[in-house]
Amino acid sequence: MSVQDLEKIFQDxxxxxxxxxxxxxxxxxxxxxxxxxxxxxxxxEIVGMLPExxxxxxxxxxxxxxxxxxxxQDEAGHGLYLYSAAETLGTSRDEMIxxxxxxxxxxSSIFNYPTLTWADxxxxxxxxxxxxxxxxxxxxxxxxxxxxxxMVRICKxxxxxxxxxxxxxxxxxxxxEEQKAMCQDAINRWWWPSLMMFGPKDSESTNSxxxxxxxIKRKTNDELRxxxxxxxxxxxxxxxxxxxxxxxxxxxxxxxxDFGEINWAEFWAVVKGxxxxxxxxxxxxxxxxxxxxxxxxxxxAYADKKANQKKQEAA
Amino acid sequence: xxxxxxxxILHLADTTLILAQRNAEWCGHGPILEQDIxxxxxxLDLLGQSRNFYQYAAILIGGDTDEDKLAYLRKEREFKNLLxxxxxxxxxxxxxxxxxxxxxYQYLLFEKLQNSKDEQxxxxxxxxxxxxxxxxxxxxxxxxxxxxxxxxxxxxxxxxIDELWRYTGEMFVPAAYETAVDIISLKNEWEQKVKTIxxxxxxxxxxNVFMQTGGKxxxxxxxxxxxxxxxxxxxxxxxxxxx
Amino acid sequence: MNIQIRKFYxxxxxxxxxxxxxxxxxxxxTAWPLWEIFIRSKQGLxxxxxxxxxxxxxxxxxxxxxxxxxRRQEGVSIWVVESKYITASNxxxxxxxxxxxxDKIYRHxxxxxxxxxxNHM
Numbered sequence: 001m002s003v004q005d006l007e008k009i010f011q012d013x014x015x016x017x018x019x020x021x022x023x024x025x026x027x028x029x030x031x032x033x034x035x036x037x038x039x040x041x042x043x044x045e046i047v048g049m050l051p052e053x054x055x056x057x058x059x060x061x062x063x064x065x066x067x068x069x070x071x072x073q074d075e076a077g078h079g080l081y082l083y084s085a086a087e088t089l090g091t092s093r094d095e096m097i098x099x100x101x102x103x104x105x106x107x108s109s110i111f112n113y114p115t116l117t118w119a120d121x122x123x124x125x126x127x128x129x130x131x132x133x134x135x136x137x138x139x140x141x142x143x144x145x146x147x148x149x150x151m152v153r154i155c156k157x158x159x160x161x162x163x164x165x166x167x168x169x170x171x172x173x174x175x176x177e178e179q180k181a182m183c184q185d186a187i188n189r190w191w192w193p194s195l196m197m198f199g200p201k202d203s204e205s206t207n208s209x210x211x212x213x214x215x216i217k218r219k220t221n222d223e224l225r226x227x228x229x230x231x232x233x234x235x236x237x238x239x240x241x242x243x244x245x246x247x248x249x250x251x252x253x254x255x256x257x258d259f260g261e262i263n264w265a266e267f268w269a270v271v272k273g274x275x276x277x278x279x280x281x282x283x284x285x286x287x288x289x290x291x292x293x294x295x296x297x298x299x300x301a302y303a304d305k306k307a308n309q310k311k312q313e314a315a
Numbered sequence: 316x317x318x319x320x321x322x323x324i325l326h327l328a329d330t331t332l333i334l335a336q337r338n339a340e341w342c343g344h345g346p347i348l349e350q351d352i353x354x355x356x357x358x359l360d361l362l363g364q365s366r367n368f369y370q371y372a373a374i375l376i377g378g379d380t381d382e383d384k385l386a387y388l389r390k391e392r393e394f395k396n397l398l399x400x401x402x403x404x405x406x407x408x409x410x411x412x413x414x415x416x417x418x419x420y421q422y423l424l425f426e427k428l429q430n431s432k433d434e435q436x437x438x439x440x441x442x443x444x445x446x447x448x449x450x451x452x453x454x455x456x457x458x459x460x461x462x463x464x465x466x467x468x469x470x471x472x473x474x475x476i477d478e479l480w481r482y483t484g485e486m487f488v489p490a491a492y493e494t495a496v497d498i499i500s501l502k503n504e505w506e507q508k509v510k511t512i513x514x515x516x517x518x519x520x521x522x523n524v525f526m527q528t529g530g531k532x533x534x535x536x537x538x539x540x541x542x543x544x545x546x547x548x549x550x551x552x553x554x555x556x557x558x
Numbered sequence: 559m560n561i562q563i564r565k566f567y568x569x570x571x572x573x574x575x576x577x578x579x580x581x582x583x584x585x586x587x588t589a590w591p592l593w594e595i596f597i598r599s600k601q602g603l604x605x606x607x608x609x610x611x612x613x614x615x616x617x618x619x620x621x622x623x624x625x626x627x628x629r630r631q632e633g634v635s636i637w638v639v640e641s642k643y644i645t646a647s648n649x650x651x652x653x654x655x656x657x658x659x660x661d662k663i664y665r666h667x668x669x670x671x672x673x674x675x676x677n678h679m
Contacts, residue, residue, distance in 0.1 A: 024649050049343035056339050060549035060558040061383045062332075062366050065339075066359060072342050073355040077626055080348050084610040087592060093612065094589045102581050118549050118558075150609070157630070168558075176556050284344065286581065292346025293586065294471070295407045298464025299614035300588040305463070306615065347590070349611055349622040356625050453621060460614075 014215050019145035022088040030214055034144050035089050036105075037216065039096040042082035043107035045075045047100075047281050051115040052124060060118055067164050068121060074161070078154045085146040101286045108132075109267070110197050112275030119172055119179075119186035125165015127187070127194040130232065133158055134224050135198075143215040166235065173239045187236070188244045195259075196267045198225040226256050233257050320433065321375050322395065322492035325385065326531055328368030329396035332386055333539070334417060335361035336546055337404055346407050353453065357414065360446040367439045387550035391533070391540050395490075398530040399482040401539045408461050408468065409475040415454035416479060419508050420486045420501070422447050427496040436495065455512050462516025472518055484526025493531075591640050593619040595627055598635035605637050613638075 006025045013020065020026055049072050056072065059065035083093045099105035110128055115121065136158065139151040172183040199221040211217040219227075229248070236243055247260035269275065338358035345351025369382035376385075399417060404410045425447055428440035461468040487502040506520075513520050529535065549558070590612040596605035608627050613619035619638040627633065647655060663669050672679065 021649070023646055046343075046348070053343035056342055057336060057545045058548050060387075060553075060556075062362065062369070062386055064558055066362050066366070069339055069342060069355060069359050069362065073352055073359070074629075076343070076348055076352050076355070077629065080352070080611060080626055081609055083348070084592075087610065092589065094586050098585060153609075171557060176553070178553055179556055282581075288344040288346070290584075292350075292407065293584075294465070294467045295346035295350075295461070296586060296590060296614075297588060298461050298468030299618070300590060301468075302460040302464040303615035303618075347612065349613065349626060353622065353625045356629070456617065456621075 011213075014143050014213075017215075019148060020143055021145045029210070030216075031089050033211060033214070033216060034147065035086055035091050038082055038086040038089075038144075038147050038150075039091070039099070040106050040108075042079045042086060042096065043100045043105055044111065045079035045082060047107045047111045047285060049075045049079075050281055050284055051111055051113070051277070052121060054115050055118060055121050058118070059121075064121075064168065071125070071161055071164065074157050078150075078157070081150040081153055082147075085144075085150040088146045089144075097289060101282065101289065103273070103282065106271070108197060109270040109275060110193050112270050112278045112281060113189070113193050114276050116189070117182050117186060119169065119182040120190070122165045122168035122172060122183070123186035123190040125161055125163075126169055126235075127165075127190045127232065128197070129158065129161040129165060131194045131197045131228050133162055134228055134231075138218050138224070141215075141218060147216075166239075169239055169241075173241060183239070184241050187239075187241050191244050192262060192266075195225060195228070195262055196270075198222075198228065200264070200267070229257050229259050319492040319494055320436075321372055322490075323495060324368050324372040324375065324436065326395040326490065326492065328365045328372060328385070329394045330365075330400055331361045331368065332365035333394070333396045333542060334400035334414075335359070335365060336542060337400065337402075338410070338414070340404055341410065350407075354410070357450050357453070360443075360450065364439070364443045364446070367442070371435050371439065383550070387547045391535060391543060393533055394535065394539060394543070395531055395533055396535075396539075397482070398485055398527055398536055399479065401530070401536060401542060402479060402482060403538060405475065405478065406471055408471040409478060411454055411457040411461060412472065412475040412479055414450065415458045415512070416483050416509070418447055418451040418454050419512075420483075420505055422451050423501045423504055423508075424496060424498070427501070431495050433495065458512055458518075459516040462513070462518040469518075472516070476518065476521060480521045480524050481527050484524075485528040485530055488526075488528055488531075490531035590614050591642070593623075593638045594641050594644060595619075595623045596637040596639075597623070597627055597633035599633055601634055605635065608632075610641060616640075 007027060010020070010024070010026060010030075013024075020030075052068065052072050052075075056065065056068050059068050083096060086096060087093060096105065100107065110131075115124065133155070136151055136155050140148055140155055142148045142151065169183055169186075172179040202220045202222045212220070233243065233248060233250075245260045247258060249258050250256075251258045270278070273279075335358045338354050338361065341351065341354045342358070343351065345354060365386070366382055369385045372385060373380045373382055397417070399413060402409075402413060404413075422444070425440045425444045429437050429444055431437040431440065458472070462472045463469070487498055487505070489498040510520055527536075550556075591614075592610050593613055593616075594610050595608050597608050598605045611619065611622050611626055613622045616638055619640075620636050623636045623638055628636070659665075
């Protein structure tokens with residue numbers, strides 16, 4: 001069969017919503033795009049553990065501590081599901097982790113912002129997880145089977161993440177003056193970075209959008225961002241707080257909220273490694289990996305030793 | 316009698332809370348993703364146990380106290396946890412060994428506590444026992460793996476034994492409030508079990524080590540103050556707030 | 559295929575925008591093998607493939623699966639098998655493997671028309 005034939009079969013499958021599975025023929029670029037996107041998604045989960053893990057030891061009640069530990073641990077699980085999905089495409093976790101540590105592979109920029117107060121745990125859950133969930137729900141229908149299945153599992157587990165964040169802010173918003181101020185401050189700091197999570201504007205892209213054609217991604221950045229703004233603009237009323245954007249206003253004609261311009265210079269600065277925490281985040285990951293090396297080696301050495309003993313006994 | 320029971324419950328609560336706090340420090344920093352998740356699970360189990368104990372202690376104490384007041388507003392000298400659990404994580408080997416020593420002890424102890432005359436204490440212990448059984452299995456397997464793994468892992472385990480052994484004696488010296496169980500009687504079995512695991516991993520059992528004590532009476536190592544400073548910070552910075 | 563993908567998505571930032579790094583990475587000499595995990599969600603049901611993970615040996619694979627895939631009571635039994643021992647059928651052989659079954663409609667109960675009076679069949 002010619003490559004053109006294979007490509008046609010492949011695109012026909014995608015067009016009729018048939019999932020692509022690991023052993024199916026796929027264009028090289030499709031494989032590469034998926035490896036990149038899934039592994040970067042995985043890295044985002046793993047690096048994303050750090051800003052929230054930062055508050056586990058200081059969570060203000062035992063209940064909140066348990067919730068936070070469970071949530072950060074879920075993120076480890078989600079990273080693991082995603083690495084596994086990427087591994088079906090012929091890469092290895094070791095390789096992906098090396099790409100993260102060398103700075104070659106990226107992760108979501110949002111995690112390069114610091115978590116400064118306890119209220120940030122609520123804001124991250126509500127805004128950051130809220131933004132992530134919109135992407136993730138869409139990705140449950142992505143065309144690559146293992147990725148879609150990992151996302152279904154993740155979405156099921158994620159549903160408590162955003163809820164706990166909002167509930168945590170709700171308590172602060174009904175608390176003391178200091179708690180209210182802490183709540184508003186966290187929203188102020190996390191709002192714009194959350195909007196940046198959806199990526200550059202659609203108009204920035206001139207080329208044909210292959211990812212949409214391949215149904216890896218099914219909604220545009222701007223569509224998702226608008227959906228997010230509309231959702232949050234309603235929810236914040238329940239908190240009695242403000243979003244830090246004086247251009248935010250309901251547009252009756254569009255039936256959507258208008259909102260202000262994102263600071264794209266900041267967006268690119270953070271992507272390029274100049275966010276407040278880029279350096280610390282990567283260093284924390286490298287350190288964990290390097291310090292774990294002897295542990296991984298010892299476990300493998302022991303397993304090999306035991307397997308050999310078994311062989312000898314059998315012989 | 317009632318005060319003794321309260322102190323005993325608080326000792327059990329503090330010990331599980333502090334170890335949960337220590338293990339949770341690994342969250343996001345484990346040697347491999349799968350084990351990051353595993354140690355965090357153990358942390359969550361222990362935190363759950365401590366909450367059960369604090370809640371029960373709060374009922375016994377009465378008034379307006381609750382689990383958070385007991386965990387967040389008592390001071391260094393009031394904490395009754397074992398010295399072992401407040402020791403720093405060190406490397407993975409030290410964390411594993413600390414968990415193993417404790418789980419082995421906790422297993423034997425809770426087997427007795429589940430038959431305690433105090434129904435609530437018995438119920439909490441019986442529930443926890445299932446978790447402990449798994450912690451014991453997981454940590455003892457890791458001790459063997461590291462003890463009998465590579466040259467490096469073995470020497471790290473030897474160092475961990477050197478760091479931690481001196482905090483194990485305290486477990487079997489009963490405090491005045493530990494009347495529900497004959498703690499001393501657990502010592503022999505604990506040593507036998509540890510000996511078996513150490514033999515399997517070709518690690519030597521230390522002899523004639525001077526044992527540190529005091530945790531059960533609130534006289535701690537210097538580490539506890541820092542743990543509490545972090546643990547209690549928000550509650551103390553914003554008193555009388557709901558979270 | 560020579561299509562440049564220029565869009566940026568959550569978790570998908572193109573690598574040409576990367577910052578340079580001088581960090582030297584070191585590959586593990588012995589990475590833990592990959593295991594496929596199968597979980598029985600409830601007594602009476604089949605084990606179902608749920609994903610994979612890394613572990614040094616089978617025992618550890620079961621424990622890791624317990625921690626990774628049953629955090630929310632998703633299972634009562636776990637199977638693990640090292641991924642390299644799975645043999646998969648080839649999708650290109652789908653025609654000869656599965657299509658011959660398509661016209662054997664007499665294997666299905668709905669193929670047979672019976673009078674309404676026949677119950678329990």
